Amino acid sequence: MSNYQLKVDNIFEEIKIIDAHSVGLQFPEGLKIYATSVAKRIENETGADVIISGDISFGACDVSDTSMKGMVDLLVHFGHTPLQLEYDVPILFVEAQFQLNVIPAIKESLNLLKNYKTIGLVTNTQHLHILEETANFLEKEGKTVIMKQGQGTRKAQVLGCNFSAVEDLPVDVYLYVGSGNFHPLGIKLSTHKPVIIADPYRNEARNIDQFADRILRIRFARITKAKEAKRFGIIVSSKKGQLRLELAKNLKSMIHKEGKEAYIILMDHISPELLVPFMDLDAFIVTACPRIAIDDANMYKKPLLTPEELLIILDKKKWEDYKIDEIRIC
Ligand code: SF4
Structure with a gap:
């Protein structure tokens, strides 16, 4: 498929092994254009019914197993490697290797x-x-x-x-x-x-130096602004691979100890529009995907910060020790 090599034959094998009658397909955005042709091949060659997930998926942290539970016997997730998560339906991860001369x-x-x-x-x-x-x-x-x-x-x-x-x-x-x-x-x-x-x-x-310097300057400005914040929203993701509720609760208690307010907000998708009703808050700490606060910073009116950055705001960590927030699932 174009320059992508998808190991579709593994899917036929797996459908046979587990005798799947209904198969879900989930693609990252860049591969969604192949969804219908993959679905057609599966339906023609195996007789299984296919349901394609139309939702956005950015990673293996965000698999549509829960939404497809009860609908499919097998979910095929393309383009990402598996994370050590418990899924609600059997999942086959299919890698997409881009063929090129490096x-x-x-x-x-x-x-x-x-x-x-x-x-x-x-x-x-x-x-x-x-x-x-x-x-x-x-x-x-x-x-x-x-x-x-x-x-x-x-x-x-x-x-x-x-x-x-x-x-x-x-x-x-x-x-x-x-x-x-x-x-x-x-x-x-x-x-x-x-x-x-x-x-x-x-x-x-x-x-990457120049680009990274620019991002660090933006992070410094957001942290400085958030030091004045009195009311924080702590965003928790409902996506299985991004869910860090315990961390959110710890952050909430840290903020309270500083005499400030904090509210936990559970979200599936995070966007500037969905935060509009919460504009009475001064800043948001994102315990969901760590890249939302950093890569999408310019889209948001109020500072979005990572849990690591909150530690700097609360003087529990020095700016010189700045590190990107991570979610390691293993
Ligand atoms: S949490 Fe964010 S960076 Fe990590 S896999 Fe998911 S989408 Fe990618």
């Missing part, structure tokens, strides 16, 4: 890597299959490559909320293979070490 981008990165000897190699779910080739190439160039098994992730795999694969690695620099700033920013905010991006879609390499 070497031109790695060659581009060599100039930015020239002052570094030991490299922490890292990527996201769609590109795990290119790691070995990349590591071999870099080693032939005289580099030492280190890849670490994360907690709840594969070797050298980061999620937007799980950077355990880059934690405490004895490396001079991290090389992220993939596109965009989302994961490299997380690596930078987690490790504070140099991070180079080798982008095989554009065949270019760049540094």
